[in-house]
Amino acid sequence: MKKITLDHGSGGQLTSDLIDELIIPSFEDPALKELKDGAVLNDQLVFSTDSFIVDPWKFPGGDIGKLAACGTINDICMAGGDPKYLSCALILEEGFDIEDLKQILQSLSTVCAQAGVSLVTGDTKVIERQKGNQIFINTSGIGFLKKKTGYQYQENDAVILSGSMGRHGASVFMAREDIRIQGELHSDCALLKEKAFQAFACEGLRILRDPTRGGVATTCIELIERSDFGMELWEDALPVDKDVETLCSILGLDPLYLACEGRMLCIVDQKEAADLCSALGKEARIIGRITKDHPKKLYLRTKIGALRQLHKLTGRPLPRIC
Amino acid sequence: MKKITLDHGSGGQLTSDLIDELIIPSFEDPALKELKDGAVLNDQLVFSTDSFIVDPWKFPGGDIGKLAACGTINDICMAGGDPKYLSCALILEEGFDIEDLKQILQSLSTVCAQAGVSLVTGDTKVIERQKGNQIFINTSGIGFLKKKTGYQYQENDAVILSGSMGRHGASVFMAREDIRIQGELHSDCALLKEKAFQAFACEGLRILRDPTRGGVATTCIELIERSDFGMELWEDALPVDKDVETLCSILGLDPLYLACEGRMLCIVDQKEAADLCSALGKEARIIGRITKDHPKKLYLRTKIGALRQLHKLTGRPLPRIC
Numbered sequence: 001m002k003k004i005t006l007d008h009g010s011g012g013q014l015t016s017d018l019i020d021e022l023i024i025p026s027f028e029d030p031a032l033k034e035l036k037d038g039a040v041l042n043d044q045l046v047f048s049t050d051s052f053i054v055d056p057w058k059f060p061g062g063d064i065g066k067l068a069a070c071g072t073i074n075d076i077c078m079a080g081g082d083p084k085y086l087s088c089a090l091i092l093e094e095g096f097d098i099e100d101l102k103q104i105l106q107s108l109s110t111v112c113a114q115a116g117v118s119l120v121t122g123d124t125k126v127i128e129r130q131k132g133n134q135i136f137i138n139t140s141g142i143g144f145l146k147k148k149t150g151y152q153y154q155e156n157d158a159v160i161l162s163g164s165m166g167r168h169g170a171s172v173f174m175a176r177e178d179i180r181i182q183g184e185l186h187s188d189c190a191l192l193k194e195k196a197f198q199a200f201a202c203e204g205l206r207i208l209r210d211p212t213r214g215g216v217a218t219t220c221i222e223l224i225e226r227s228d229f230g231m232e233l234w235e236d237a238l239p240v241d242k243d244v245e246t247l248c249s250i251l252g253l254d255p256l257y258l259a260c261e262g263r264m265l266c267i268v269d270q271k272e273a274a275d276l277c278s279a280l281g282k283e284a285r286i287i288g289r290i291t292k293d294h295p296k297k298l299y300l301r302t303k304i305g306a307l308r309q310l311h312k313l314t315g316r317p318l319p320r321i322c
Numbered sequence: 323m324k325k326i327t328l329d330h331g332s333g334g335q336l337t338s339d340l341i342d343e344l345i346i347p348s349f350e351d352p353a354l355k356e357l358k359d360g361a362v363l364n365d366q367l368v369f370s371t372d373s374f375i376v377d378p379w380k381f382p383g384g385d386i387g388k389l390a391a392c393g394t395i396n397d398i399c400m401a402g403g404d405p406k407y408l409s410c411a412l413i414l415e416e417g418f419d420i421e422d423l424k425q426i427l428q429s430l431s432t433v434c435a436q437a438g439v440s441l442v443t444g445d446t447k448v449i450e451r452q453k454g455n456q457i458f459i460n461t462s463g464i465g466f467l468k469k470k471t472g473y474q475y476q477e478n479d480a481v482i483l484s485g486s487m488g489r490h491g492a493s494v495f496m497a498r499e500d501i502r503i504q505g506e507l508h509s510d511c512a513l514l515k516e517k518a519f520q521a522f523a524c525e526g527l528r529i530l531r532d533p534t535r536g537g538v539a540t541t542c543i544e545l546i547e548r549s550d551f552g553m554e555l556w557e558d559a560l561p562v563d564k565d566v567e568t569l570c571s572i573l574g575l576d577p578l579y580l581a582c583e584g585r586m587l588c589i590v591d592q593k594e595a596a597d598l599c600s601a602l603g604k605e606a607r608i609i610g611r612i613t614k615d616h617p618k619k620l621y622l623r624t625k626i627g628a629l630r631q632l633h634k635l636t637g638r639p640l641p642r643i644c
Contacts, residue, residue, distance in 0.1 A: 001420055002419070002420055002421070003418065003419060004414045004416060004419075004423070005416060005417075006416050006448050006450065007448075008414070008448050009414070009446060009448025009449075010448075015446055018446060019444070022420065022423065022424060022427070023410075023427060023446070026424065026428055026431050027431045027434065027441050028431070029440060029441065031440065032440070032441065032442075035441075035442075035444045036443060037443070037445075039407070039409075041406075041442065041464070045367075047407055047409060047442060047443055047464060048409075048443055049409035049410075049411045049444065049445055049462055051411040051412075051445050051447050051458075052447075053413060053447050053449055055453075085363055085369055087369060087370070087462055088345075088371075089371045089372065089460050089462075090373075091373050091375060091413075091458060092326045092330065092331070093326070094325075095325050095326060095327075096325065096326040097324070097325060097326075098323055098325060098326060098344065101326070101344065102348065105345060105348035105349075106348055109348050109350070112349065113350075118351060118353065118354070119349050119351065119354065120354075120357075120361035120363065121359070121360065121361040121370055121371055122341070122345065122357045123371055123372045123373050124330065124331060124337055124340060124341065125331045125373050125374075125375050125642075126326055126327070126329075126331025126332075126641070127331075127455060128328065128641065128642075131377075131454075131455040132453075132455065133454065136373075136458070138373055138411050138462075140369075140411075140460075142367070142369060142464065319448070319450065320449070
């Protein structure tokens, strides 16, 4: 690889390769084995960062402000943290409408207030016309560690998904291509703090993750590739809403690889799975299990009972969804 | 104001207006009176963020990687913190050279190692060709508060500048316009941690700030506008290197408004000023004093003894210098 391609930003295989083969080796730091979405520091603080470049900046169910606040706050929760402080760094294109900026900041602010998070520091940069693309936002956040999590799984641990797959990816795609289908396909973009705190209450909670770029399939592989276990997902348990399914079947997309922005994946002791599932609400499902059978590999048990290996997202069905 | 202009990103008057009139009011948070470069949280943590969009990404004396690490680490030090952790979020343009990215990460990593700072979390996004501009980097950082600082000045407190003015702005300008002048005009981009720690040792230290965007003049106004004091700078004490002076006189730029990226402004009790000045090295100068005479206003005592009011940077002699 000699030049950056859009695939490097897909959140899939090439993003992992870039991080593992170029970024981490640049920092000759023996402690840096992995760059997580949320870093746990000294068993006390959780620190996370994300830059948002979603195109268009407004989509059904949200905008870049809501996404930038939810994204980083959720990452802190997924790492076991109680989110407290947020930074907001804007990169604006010359000519961007100030009323639009106001609306975006309002969205960001509303989410912060809901989450009990304070905006404490920021930065504003402006790029010449045509050298940026309207607005990019970086948010970074700090939380306090509430629950230690990790890759210590056991055979038959349950994999829970808190709601249906792929709504965010599908709705950004529709907004971008100006596709109209019946119904109201909007993003699932939402805070996960409450759901995360419900999971923290489980003694047998192993790990949490939000399946954003790369979707449920890529995220599940990331969850097992650093453990000695494999994972099996059950096709007939995977929740996909009718409207997302329709869009996917028209366009040949797989909802397993479409981003969610308000869903949580939990791996939890099977004994606590049913209780956690009901606590998470009626949309939550047990979608699979941890197994020793195929370490570091993800398999899908299809509706007809066959097993098919799933890989990380390759290619880029949808660039710039967050 | 209806549209974003390049002036909104200059770090001068319009940047302040945007922050005070639009960004802060969007967050109905009574605690949010001011968005500082480095926020002090609970008298314990210091948190800072900056997005870097410097054009070109490589300039004499540094590159965007060095700048991104120094910038945020310095902001933490300027807020009284001991910097410990850094995040790095990349926005790459499709087609960006991977060898260049490697070089940039190497620069960033070198600065982190020098500062004893660990890179702990990151993010990678890719923008389509022509919708970004090579590379933008956000770094955010966390430090632990070592020295409480603030706007509590006293009459005749000394204003110290740790080195000459405007080298960074001048060198980026030269790199961009491909101007050649005799000598080796390179950026002052450097870590300020050691110098900040020397200042922390002064009992009478009031505040520290690095005069980046907007230069020494704009930064000095920011240092007094939230106090009940004014400031006087002495033209014949202001250190400007010969090469920067030459470039400024050719181009009609004022070094007082050109960015530094490795200089520190300190306001300190006059009794400790001479000692701190020598501790900071032979380039450090006492360049002015705090006065009750003209609250919230900055005046320059010119070489012929006249007093001239200085305002924040307006317009944009040099966009995208950091």
